[in-house]
Each structure stands twice: as structure tokens, then as C-alpha cells.
Amino acid sequence: MSELKENLKAQIIEQLSLEDLTPADIKDDAPLFGDEGLGLDSIDALEFIVLLESNYGIKIADPSKGREIFHSVNSLAAFIESNQ
Amino acid sequence: MSAVITSIVSIGHQDSFGKENIWETLQPLGTQSEVVAPDYKTYISPASLRRFSPVLRMALTAAQVCQNETVLPFDAISVGTSLGCLKDTERFLQTFITATGDTLSPTAFIQSTHNTIAGAISMALGNHSYNMTHTQNSLSFETALIDGLLCIQEGKKSVLVGAADEAIEFLELLKPQVIQSAFPFTSGATFLSLQPEGNGTKKAVMDCSVHFNNTNTEEAIATFLKNNQVDSDTIELVLFAGEIPRTIGAKQVNYEQYTGLYYSSAAFACHLATDYALSKEKYILIVNHQVNGKLGLTLIR
Amino acid sequence: MEIFVTGIGAISCIGNNVQEHFDTLIAERSGIKKGSHPHSERFLVGEVPLTNEELIDRFQLKINGSRTGLLGCVAAKEAFSGHLLREDIRTGVISGTSVGGMDVSEIQYRSYMNNGTHDISKYKEHSSGNSSEEIALELGIDGFVNTISTACSSAANAIMMGARMIRSGALDRVIVGGTDALSEFTISGFRSLMIFDEEWCRPFDESRKGLNLGEGAGFIVIESAASIEKSGSTSLARLKGWSNASDAYHQTASSPDGYGATLSISEAMKVANLKPEDIDYINAHGTATPNNDLSESKAIMQVFGEQIPPFSSTKAFTGHTLAAAGGLEAVFSVLAIQHGYLFANLNHRNAIEETKLVPVTRTTKVETIRNVLSNSFGFGGNNSTIILGEL
Incomplete structure (x- = not known):
């Protein structure tokens, strides 16, 4: 699980062009969206859907389902684990 | 139709950003020149910066500085771009041509539309006013400027007019x-910031006109000057691109040697005109004849 | 200064000319169906069922350029038919497009990426400005040409720019509108945004999921009274109001409260000097995305309060034709005024719960339509409204 999370952080940084961040800057349980977290927005949510399909073969057809799944690195990792 | 230029900012291959007078650092371009970029982080929020292509960064920074130097918030924004956000356009072409899965990365598509530039400016400035994007090949800046002058004529007090274009390697394949x-x-x-006459210490744009089937540049210039009641003897400087008749203006400068090739570079000529030490009662004429048959004329006082 | 509409022209999946559009709107027949190209066959789209060669042949076009240019020429030619060019009527072309000649470039670029070969000469069609210059050439107009590219509000903004040029005295007569061809680029783009509906789009319905794309062109000819005195053109309607405002909220989404849209609607009514009760029909932007229709509904409610005029989105007929939408819908607005019809908002069953607003669900004959308000909203928060009215 922790390896998955580390990989995810690197993939997030690449997919969302978060050039100024390193994986260590992203906390496992910190919210990714909104002003309190990384400040990601709805465009990033679509990029997450692409990331899940291209890296993990998981498809999400309805973008509105994404918000909960993409809440934090923890929730993302849990979703990937249970869908692979 | 005339308006005062109260602020003008350029980012490009010249070291022009933040300069009082851009003539002082002007250098003809070498073959390997690059954009002289300011530190964009000072002007653009990190959340936007990470997605923005070079043309968006350049345009947004220039617009932001114009707003900083203009007391009134802009009540209209008019942007000209000939080829728009080319880098993201090419990136999205590559995205869908090489795609294998069901999903496609949307960011390049979102930022590929021509009005991404003006839209990003409205968002960064929190500006809810008139927001227009003109694209007309080599006359893209002039059509945006004509709209800006129209806004002033209609009673707007503070208008942002701009032009932005970016090069990608692919373009060189199109030559010759x-x-x-x-x-x-x-x-x-x-x-540049435009305001009604009487507000400025710099220069004024007196008029701008575009011609699409120009066969006689000399005649077009003569008519344009006559319409503005300007005697051709009072033209002190002609800033030109492409071929123009040699008979006009005391001094002629080809501005493309300083800008290189992009199809809204007449805007940079406008900056050169604004910073030029012009004698009293004299005028500057910008003659944009980058593409044969298409002529843009801008008169500066 | 009064501005008159003296010509209309349209091409889309529901017709090759204005009459066919009118008949189809009356018959409540959508033109949206399964796409016929490799890039469109997975989707429901509003394609014009003619190839480029067929367009050139059938409409005897002199121009042979991008599909965007060809569609534009067809509609502009119809709008301008019966009008004569005269030295003393300064005539311009102002057209909106979002992708310009991308339909040509994307084929060459794919070939270039796949095997390194492409026909370089084809890229001369790419630039968006070309489609407008081609329309001017087709019509023999050598005056002012201008292309507006503000995504889905482009045509409405072109109409607005034309009106302002006439009012300022810079032009006497302008052919204004917009054109966009379906391309793999746009289909892929909207796919990446995940806002396609795999079924028929359902504007203003609680169950709406997204849009169907379409292609086409819509143009109107606008003239000053002085120009009409010389041209002898017959007026069909008046162009009374226009406005553009910026939502300044998000790169693609509309603000939840419809702030920019509210600004543009109210400002257009100010320009037209009309009160809410003077508007008899709203041709809404109504793309059928969850976000647009809610945001637009809220803007309409803000401006019109309790007395909301009959409204509908005609996008379920044509699909969302992007930069052409405001042009086609201006033509529909003129038809509504001329013939006294409210056009159906197809596929509507249940009102959006949050707003309870019910659009016109059947094409309906009414006594009279004095003024029609037409919205067009584009990416980047670009909101435009035009108002057309009876003579």
C-alpha cells in the first residue's frame, strides 16, 4: 500500500504538472481539492480519471463519482486496491 | 477614433520587459534567439502557472502589469492572436492521435482555444467586462485595436488591447x-492600456485601418493620412513589415528584424512607436504589410 | 441608430437553407444521429449530410477550402442573396469560428505523426481567419473582414461587433454570424471533458447528462437605415441589443450563480432599451450540460424574476454547433419573429429540480413575438446575448 501511495504521488505530480512539488510535499490524508489542500480543481479531476485508466486500467465513466475517490492519496489508493 | 496609450508592456525576443524605453536595449535578432522571459511566478498564481503554455504566460504577465500601471480597472479587453495557443493545440492533436484508452487528458484541449488568452486575463484580474478575441492572420492585432478604439468611442474609460502569438518548431516546416x-x-x-484623449502623457493612437485586397500601398496610405488630415511630410518615422513604398517618412525602420516572425507583431511596433522620441507636431505610421495583399495601417501621435 | 436584418442564411444537420430549417423546426424533427465518420461514429452528432465536394457542387462555390469555410460560404451566400455590391455601401464580413481549418490540418498532422509524410500546402487552410476571408471572397466583398474566436459565443460576438461597426459609422452593411465544421479535434476535446451525452441531449431536463455536437453555419445581413435606402433591401427584423460580459470564474465551467450570464442578459436589454416584459421568447444557449443549463436558468431567473418568458434551447435539433450556434440561433430568432413561432425544446420531460423552470416543449404558434433574446456562452466564461425584435 505504501509503495502504491508513493507511486501515486509521483504520477499526480507528473499528470497535473505540479512541477514545484515533490512526493514528500503531498500528505497521505491531506485533501487534494479545495483551498485547504493542494488547491486542485475540476480539470484536475478529469486528469485523475485519465491517470487511473492509463496507469491502473480502472475506468470511471461518470466524472461526478470522482470527488470522493480523489479526496486524498489515501482514498485514491484504497479505491485502486479494491478495484484491481 | 483615437485614444491615449497610458501603459504598454511587451514580452518577446527583445529585452523589453520592465524597460522605460525599449529602443535602448533593441538588438536585431540572431537566428537562435529566445524569449527574454521575466520571472512569471511574480505575476501568475502557482495554480495557473503550472498549466500555462508560453503564450499564456507572456500575455497574462503583460496584461497584469498593464493593469498594475492603470488606476482604473479595465472596462473592456480586446485581444488579437493570429494562430492562438499553438503549443496546446499541437499537444492535443498528439494526445488524441496517439491515444489508446477511452479517456483523454483535457488540459491541452481546454487551453487550445484562441480565447484562452483573454479568458485567463479576465480570471486573473477578476474582470467581468467585455472580453473579445480577434483572429485575422497578419492583421490580428489591428482588428483587436480597432475594437479597442471602438470601445473608447462608445464611452469606455479604460480598455486593454493586446496581441500574443507563440512559435512552435512545426511552423518552420511550412516554409517556404x-x-x-x-x-x-x-x-x-x-x-497596452487605452484611455480617452486627455488622460495620457505618452502617445495616442489616432486611427487604425485594415485592407484585405491591397494592390496599391501608396494610395492606401495616402487615403488613410488624408482621412486623418495628416500631411505625409509630417510623418517622422515609419515602422514597417514587408514591402512598402520608399517615398514615405523621414526615417524607416523594419520592425520584423527586432520581433522575428509572428503575425501579431505590429503590436510590438506600437510599443516602439510609444517609446520613440518624437518631435512636436510629427507622427509615426506603422505599415504592416507582412503578407502580400493584406495591409494594416496605424497612426500614432 | 437603428439596425435592420435584411438577409438570413443557414446550414446544419436540419437543413441546407433557411426554409428547410423552418420546416424542420415546425415538424419537431431532430437532425442528430449516429455519426458517419470514423471519429464520429461512436457518438450522436448533428452532421451536415453532404461531403465537401457535394457542398461545392450543389451550392456552386468558388472557394475550395476547409469544411468550416465551405459551410460558412453556403450560409453567408444565402443570407446575401438578392443583395448587390455597391461602391457607396461599405460592406464587411464578420464571422466567428472556433476551430477554423482544423478539419484539414488534423488529417495531415495524423499522417505526419504516423509515417512522417504530409501535404504541407494543406496547412494554409488552418488559420481561423481564413474561413472569413474565404466568405468575403465568395461574396466578392473586399472591405472589412474580421474573425471572432471566443469558442461557443463567437457568432453572437460577431453579430455584436457588426452592429457596433455600423453604429460607429465605420460600415454600412455587414454579413455577420459564424461557422464551424465537426472535426476529430473538437469531438476528442469534448470527449476529454466527459460532457457528451450518449443519448439525445435533453436541455433543461433534470436528467440531462451533456451535449451532442453539431456542425453548420448561420449568417444574417445587418444594415443601417441609410444603407437600406440605397440598397432597397427588405427588412425582416431589427437587431436591437447586444452585450458581452465575462464570468471570470473557471476555464470551462460557468459560475453556479450565472453571474456573467446575468450581466450579459441585463446589459443587452439596456442597449435595446427594453424591459423584461418586452421579451416574448428566449432562445437559450441550453447545451444540456448539467453545469450550463443550471447556471443559465439562474441567470434568467435573476433578470426576469417571476415573469419568465417562454424559453427553449434548439440544440436538441441541431446539436451544439459551437461557434456557429449564435448565428444559427439568430436566424431562428428572426424566423420566430417573422412567423410567430416558439420553437420546441425537444426531449424535455422533467424540470430541473432546483429551478422548476419548464421550457417550451412543443413548437407553438403564437399571436405575435415582439422581441427575442438569444444567449451564447463560451469557454473562458465568455457570455453573450443578442436581442432581435420586430420592425
Whole structure:
């Protein structure tokens, strides 16, 4: 699980062009969206859907389902684990 | 139709950003020149910066500085771009051509539309006013400027007019078959604040006109000057691109040697005109004849 | 200064000319169906069922350029038919497009990426400005040409720019509108945004999921009274109001409260000097995305309060034709005024719960339509409204 999370952080940084961040800057349980977290927005949510399909073969057809799944690195990792 | 230029900012291959007078650092471009970029982080929020292509960064920074130097918030924004956000356009072409899965990365598509530039400016400035994007090949800046002058004529008090274009490597493949030019493709953004007459210490744009089937440049210039009641003897400087008749103006400067090739570079000529030490009662004429048959004329006082 | 509409022209999946559009709107027949190209066959789209060669042949076009240019020429030619060019009527072309000649470039670029070969000469069609210059050439107009590219509000903004040029005295007569061809680029783009509906789009319905794309062109000819005195053109309607405002909220989404849209609607009514009760029909932007229709509904409610005029989105007929939408819908607005019809908002069953607003669900004959308000909203928060009215 922790390896998955580390990989995810690197993939997030690449997919969302978060050039100024390193994986260590992203906390496992910190919210990714909104002003309190990384400040990601709805465009990033679509990029997450692409990331899940291209890296993990998981498809999400309805973008509105994404918000909960993409809440934090923890929730993302849990979703990937249970869908692979 | 005339308006005062109260602020003008350029980012491009010249070291022009933040300069009082851009003539002082002006250098003809070499073949390998690059954009002289300011530190964009000072002007653009990190959340936007991470997605923004060079043309967006250049345009947004220039627009932001124009707003900083203008007391009144802009009540209209008019942007000209000839080829728009080319880098993201090419990136999205590559995205869907090489795609194997069901999903496609949307960011390049979102930022590929021409009005991404003006839209990003409205968002960064929190500006809810008139927001327009003009694209007309080599006359893209002039059509945006005509709209800006129209806004002033209609009673707007503070109008942002700008032009921005970016080069991608692919463009060079189009020479010489589709595009003929001795200059290398380059990138550039120039933004200016226009206000009604009486508000400025710098220069004024007196008029701008565009011609699409120009066969007689000399005649077009003569008519344009006559319409503005300006005697051709009072033209002190002609800033030109492409071929123009040699008989006009005391001094003629080809501005493309400083900008390189992009099709809204007449905006940079406007900056050169604004910073030029012009004698009293004299005028500057910008003659944009980058593409044969298409003529843009801008008169500066 | 009064501005008159003296010509209309349209092409889309529901017709090759204005009459066919009118008949189809009356018959409540959508033109949206399964796409016929490799890039469109997975989707429901509003394609014009003619190839480029067929367009050139059938409409005897002199121009042979991008599909965007061809569609534009067809509609502009119809709008301008019966009008004569005269030295003393300064005539311009102002057209909106979002992708310009991308339909040509994307084929060459794919070939270039796949095997390194492409026909370089084809890229001369790419630039968006070309489609407008081609329309001017087709019509023999050598005056002012201007292309507006503000995504889905482009045509409405072109109409607005034309009106302002006439009012300022810079032009006497302008052919204004917009054109966009379906391309793999746009289909892929909207796919990446995940806002396609795999079924028929359902504007203003609680169950709406997204849009169907379409292609086409819509143009109107606008003239000053002085120009009409010389041209002898017959007026069909008046162009009374226009406005553009910026939502300044998000790169693609509309603000939840419809702030920019509210600004543009109210400002257009100010320009037209009309009160809410003077508007008899709203041709809404109504793309059928969850976000647009809610945001637009809220803007309409803000401006019109309790007395909301009959409204509908005609996008379920044509699909969302992007930069052409405001042009086609201006033509529909003129038809509504001329013939006294409210056009159906197809596929509507249940009102959006949050707003309870019910659009016109059947094409309906009414006594009279004095003024029509037409919205067009584009990416980047670009909101435009035009108002057309009876003579």
C-alpha cells in the first residue's frame, strides 16, 4: 500500500504538472481539492480519471463519482486496491 | 477614433520587459534567439502557472502589469492572436492521435482555444467586462485595436488591447511552401492600456485601418493620412513589415528584424512607436504589410 | 441608430437553407444521429449530410477550402442573396469560428505523426481567419473582414461587433454570424471533458447528462437605415441589443450563480432599451450540460424574476454547433419573429429540480413575438446575448 501511495504521488505530480512539488510535499490524508489542500480543481479531476485508466486500467465513466475517490492519496489508493 | 496609450508592456525576443524605453536595449535578432522571459511566478498564481503554455504566460504577465500601471480597472479587453495557443493545440492533436484508452487528458484541449488568452486575463484580474478575441492572420492585432478604439468611442474609460502569438518548431516546416519569410518564427506578447484623449502623457493612437485586397500601398496610405488630415511630410518615422513604398517618412525602420516572425507583431511596433522620441507636431505610421495583399495601417501621435 | 436584418442564411444537420430549417423546426424533427465518420461514429452528432465536394457542387462555390469555410460560404451566400455590391455601401464580413481549418490540418498532422509524410500546402487552410476571408471572397466583398474566436459565443460576438461597426459609422452593411465544421479535434476535446451525452441531449431536463455536437453555419445581413435606402433591401427584423460580459470564474465551467450570464442578459436589454416584459421568447444557449443549463436558468431567473418568458434551447435539433450556434440561433430568432413561432425544446420531460423552470416543449404558434433574446456562452466564461425584435 505504501509503495502504491508513493507511486501515486509521483504520477499526480507528473499528470497535473505540479512541477514545484515533490512526493514528500503531498500528505497521505491531506485533501487534494479545495483551498485547504493542494488547491486542485475540476480539470484536475478529469486528469485523475485519465491517470487511473492509463496507469491502473480502472475506468470511471461518470466524472461526478470522482470527488470522493480523489479526496486524498489515501482514498485514491484504497479505491485502486479494491478495484484491481 | 483615437485614444491615449497610458501603459504598454511587451514580452518577446527583445529585452523589453520592465524597460522605460525599449529602443535602448533593441538588438536585431540572431537566428537562435529566445524569449527574454521575466520571472512569471511574480505575476501568475502557482495554480495557473503550472498549466500555462508560453503564450499564456507572456500575455497574462503583460496584461497584469498593464493593469498594475492603470488606476482604473479595465472596462473592456480586446485581444488579437493570429494562430492562438499553438503549443496546446499541437499537444492535443498528439494526445488524441496517439491515444489508446477511452479517456483523454483535457488540459491541452481546454487551453487550445484562441480565447484562452483573454479568458485567463479576465480570471486573473477578476474582470467581468467585455472580453473579445480577434483572429485575422497578419492583421490580428489591428482588428483587436480597432475594437479597442471602438470601445473608447462608445464611452469606455479604460480598455486593454493586446496581441500574443507563440512559435512552435512545426511552423518552420511550412516554409517556404505555405509561408515565405526571411525571419525565424518567434513568440511575442504586447499589451497596452487605452484611455480617452486627455488622460495620457505618452502617445495616442489616432486611427487604425485594415485592407484585405491591397494592390496599391501608396494610395492606401495616402487615403488613410488624408482621412486623418495628416500631411505625409509630417510623418517622422515609419515602422514597417514587408514591402512598402520608399517615398514615405523621414526615417524607416523594419520592425520584423527586432520581433522575428509572428503575425501579431505590429503590436510590438506600437510599443516602439510609444517609446520613440518624437518631435512636436510629427507622427509615426506603422505599415504592416507582412503578407502580400493584406495591409494594416496605424497612426500614432 | 437603428439596425435592420435584411438577409438570413443557414446550414446544419436540419437543413441546407433557411426554409428547410423552418420546416424542420415546425415538424419537431431532430437532425442528430449516429455519426458517419470514423471519429464520429461512436457518438450522436448533428452532421451536415453532404461531403465537401457535394457542398461545392450543389451550392456552386468558388472557394475550395476547409469544411468550416465551405459551410460558412453556403450560409453567408444565402443570407446575401438578392443583395448587390455597391461602391457607396461599405460592406464587411464578420464571422466567428472556433476551430477554423482544423478539419484539414488534423488529417495531415495524423499522417505526419504516423509515417512522417504530409501535404504541407494543406496547412494554409488552418488559420481561423481564413474561413472569413474565404466568405468575403465568395461574396466578392473586399472591405472589412474580421474573425471572432471566443469558442461557443463567437457568432453572437460577431453579430455584436457588426452592429457596433455600423453604429460607429465605420460600415454600412455587414454579413455577420459564424461557422464551424465537426472535426476529430473538437469531438476528442469534448470527449476529454466527459460532457457528451450518449443519448439525445435533453436541455433543461433534470436528467440531462451533456451535449451532442453539431456542425453548420448561420449568417444574417445587418444594415443601417441609410444603407437600406440605397440598397432597397427588405427588412425582416431589427437587431436591437447586444452585450458581452465575462464570468471570470473557471476555464470551462460557468459560475453556479450565472453571474456573467446575468450581466450579459441585463446589459443587452439596456442597449435595446427594453424591459423584461418586452421579451416574448428566449432562445437559450441550453447545451444540456448539467453545469450550463443550471447556471443559465439562474441567470434568467435573476433578470426576469417571476415573469419568465417562454424559453427553449434548439440544440436538441441541431446539436451544439459551437461557434456557429449564435448565428444559427439568430436566424431562428428572426424566423420566430417573422412567423410567430416558439420553437420546441425537444426531449424535455422533467424540470430541473432546483429551478422548476419548464421550457417550451412543443413548437407553438403564437399571436405575435415582439422581441427575442438569444444567449451564447463560451469557454473562458465568455457570455453573450443578442436581442432581435420586430420592425
